[in-house]
Each structure stands twice: as C-alpha cells, then as structure tokens.
Amino acid sequence: MSGVSAIYKKELANYFNAPIAYFIIAVFLLGTGYFFIYNMFMTGSASLEITLQNMGILLITVVPAITMRLFSSEYSSKTIELLMTLPIRPWEIVVGKFLGAASIFLLMTLATTINLIPLFLYGNPDLLATVSGYLGFILLGLACIAIGELFSSLTQNQIIAALLTWPVLLGFWFVGHFKVFQQTGFLRSFSDYLSFTGHYANFIQGLVRSESVVFFLATISIALILNTSYLKGRR
Amino acid sequence: MISLENVSKRYGSKEIIHNVSFNVNKGEIVGFLGPNGAGKTTTMRMIAGFTAATSGRVMIAGHDMADQNYEAAKKIGYLPEHPPLYDVLTVRSYLKFCAEAKHIAKARIPSELDRVMQACQLDAVVNREVFKLSKGYRQRVGLAQAILGDPEVLLLDEPTAGLDPGQIQETREVIRSFGENHAVLLSTHILPEVTLICKRIAIINDGRILAVDSPESLQSAVAQSNKVTITAIADKDELKKTLVAIDGVTDAMVSEPSQNTGVVKAVCHVAAEGRIESKIAKEIATRFELLGLEKEQPNLENVFLRYVGKN
Structure with a gap:
C-alpha cells in the first residue's frame, strides 16, 4: 500500500504544481454556476434536478482534461521507466493515479456545493434527492476518470488520450437513446443498462438503486483491471 | 549479484539481443561498452526489469526477474539513459517520492535524502523545480535517485553524459566509492572512464557480447600493433x-x-x-x-x- 500512497502524493503534487488543475476546476465551477443560476431563474423551483443533469454532461467534457496526462506524460517524459523499475506493483501505480485524479474531481464537486447554500436558504428542496443526486454525480465522475486513465495508458500523446476518451464517454452518455431503434427486447435493455444517463437519472430523482451503484463500481473496476494488465503486458 | 544467462530479446521477428551471458559480483564495477545502438540500453532495461527478456534468465541477488521482479526491484538502483524526472517537482520532493516508493522507513528518509544530495552535490538546487535545472544537474538528480536507499545493485546507463569535466570526476568518485561493496554495472561509450574505474569490461556489439575481461588483459590481447x-x-x-x-x-x-x-x-x-x-x-x-x-x-x-x- 505504501506504493499507492507514494504515487498518490506525487500525482497531487504534479496537479497542483502545474496550472492545469486550477484551470480545470475554474472552468468547471464557472459552467456549474451558470447552469445553476440559469435553471433557478428559468424554473423558479428549488431543485437541483436539471442542474445536476447539466453538470453530468459538463463533467464528461472536463474529465478527459484531468485524466489525459496520467500515463501519457509518464511515457513522453520517460518517467515510466522509473515507475516500472521501482518496487511498486502495477496495480499500485494504477490505483494511486486513480485516487490522485479522483481527489481533483472530489475537490471540484465539493466546491459546487456552495450552490446548496442559497438553495436551502431560500427554498425548500428535497434533501434526500440532493444527497442521492450528488452520490450519483460522484459515482459517474469516478467511472469517467477510470475510463480516462485507461485511455491515457494507451498513448504517449496527451491530446490523443483526451480525443480517445471523449467519444467513449459520450457514447456511454448517449447509448440509452439507441434503445428506441432496437427491435429485440434484449438489445433494448442492454443499451439501457450501459447508459450513464439512465443510471444517473435514477440518482437525480432520489432513487439509489443497487443495480446502478453496481454498474458504476463495476465500470471503475473493469477499467482499472484492464489498465493494470495493460501495464504488466508492456514489459 | 547480477547474472545473465543466455538472455535474448526479440521485438516482433527481429532479435536485437542474442544469447547474452555475464555476471557482476559484489564489490565490482563492470563497464558495459559498445557503440551506439549495440544493445546496451536494451540489456540494461532487461536487468532493471523495465522490459522482459524473450528467453534466458536475468537474476538479481537470487531473484529471477521473470517472476520475482518486485523483490528484485528492491535491490536495484537504476539510472536510465534519460534521467526520469518530474519537471514540476522540486529536487527534494522528487527524491522524497523516490524514497517513499523504495519503501525507505519514514524516520530514515530525511537523513537518507541529505546523504544522497551531498554525495551528488545537489545542495544548491534542493528547492528548485526540476525543469529549471541544467543538464548536468538533471543527470546528478537521476544518480541521486539511483543510490537512494543504498541498493545492492546499481545500474547506470551513461551516468556521465552531459557533465563537464569537473562533474565527471566527482560523479566517478561517487560511483567508485559505491562500487567497493556493491555490484555496479556502468554502460558508457567513453573509454577512459572505463579504464579508470572498472574492474572488468563487457564489450557488446550488434546485441552480442564479444568479450568480458579486465582492461589489462583486453589490452594485452591486441598488443600486436606496437x-x-x-x-x-x-x-x-x-x-x-x-x-x-x-x-x-x-x-x-x-x-x-x-x-x-x-x-x-x-x-x-x-x-x-x-x-x-x-x-x-x-x-x-x-x-x-x-x-x-x-x-x-x-x-x-x-x-x-x-x-x-x-x-
């Protein structure tokens, strides 16, 4: 485990010693703030439902910028040679990096909760729906980060890593819409099951379904396991 | 400490290292000599465990690199061809990361950092970010990383590249003193370096080991052209x-x-x-x-x- 914590601390230092983390957080907060204000004044109802929906799609555009450097920069600066020859196991590298990127994301998420202050001060929102909505947002974000990390390990070019991650995340976001074109029941429920939007919508409505929790946790695990075995195979 | 038995490396259908065998014992500095592209770096990478050998066996302090590379990695200090540095970290935080990754006990880390920074003359740049360093300093930070934790085996891929003559001499001293009770493999194409500090020399070309012997006996073997x-x-x-x-x-x-x-x-x-x-x-x-x-x-x-x- 000491390998995980060494990698984790290094990742955090890397994020905060470069402007990128601040920039990403600023862009995300700016976007979230805009959606929040717009939705409040448009609907006039004290609910985060639409705002969380908007934050989800914003997240999908922002995550690749967080994850693209995770492995790509190790390849291009040849530091991968250090990581792979230090007494650290490949899974420790993958998990340490995942936690590093996840911390940036959680920090970002935490900062958006400032919106809850006026919401609860001047309105009467559903507390449970807000909490479950945020839980869903966090699970969604972690799944996107695990996928982004996997694609970052495939190329030494950060831009390509980001360009590979975007369509995949968007695919998971929109795959639910394909169900209207499917004739067979199996394909309908399958594309429904794969859909980030479908599972996330449950959380936003205040439904914490074990099926959806398992879906996000499984996505994270599969991505991290694939990532680890890819690293091992590179030797 | 380091032992290679019939090690080969193949990329696709192309074999670039052919049946390489040699040993480095404790208390010995072995020079690894060869022209550019001879296979020095690939061989070093196989010993360090960065790439796996296609066939043959690499043993480090009794651990087989093929299935015990985690245990073997604890015994190895490795300076790759390009010093593997994180540009945005300071020298101290970079070395601290390496020390933690090498499982050095928390209480020992500060004294260990001081030791390597002194040995590699890094005192002047301790709190500077790596991207601001000159080539010579980068190389020495890489060396400091390799000797962190006093590993039994030291692998140095062209450790004096990019250094000025004064720094070369200081680095050589660090390596020489390290070689007294460790196993050191030093790749280079600078010939005088080898005669000065190495007990034995392995010459490699086209992925084949051509000779392994002391500098003196290699010299007498070609003494015809006086x-x-x-x-x-x-x-x-x-x-x-x-x-x-x-x-x-x-x-x-x-x-x-x-x-x-x-x-x-x-x-x-x-x-x-x-x-x-x-x-x-x-x-x-x-x-x-x-x-x-x-x-x-x-x-x-x-x-x-x-x-x-x-x-």
Missing part, C-alpha cells in the same frame, strides 16, 4: 637507415628536422615480442643524441575498435 616514437638530434636519412637495420623494426618514418633545434621525430613499427625499445635506445644513443623514447601501448580504443570490427 609503435615506438623516438626524438633525437640526428640526420634524417642516417637515422632512418639505422632504425630499419635493427632486428625487429619493421618500418620507420622520420620527420623533417625542426628548423632551429634540428630535432627529428621518428615513428617505428616494431614486433610485439622482446624488449625491442631498449635495443633501439642503445643503438641510437651510441650514434646520435637521443632525447626521448616512448613505447605506445595499445589503448582501449584500439581494443574496442578491434572487437567491434572497425579496424
């Missing part, structure tokens, strides 16, 4: 005639006399055996004024060129 240089005050043609008459001298070239001193310089090709230089000295001294005589030893460069087949 030359003797003479400086004397003499008539040019007379000197040449005398020289070729000596038994054992195969050829002699005499320069034009220097205008104000009349000194001439002669280069004789001589047979390797026998003490031919004393015979030449006696013969010349009786007839001319002999100022100097020097026997040219085959240097490592000749040895190297002979083995890699360019001579």
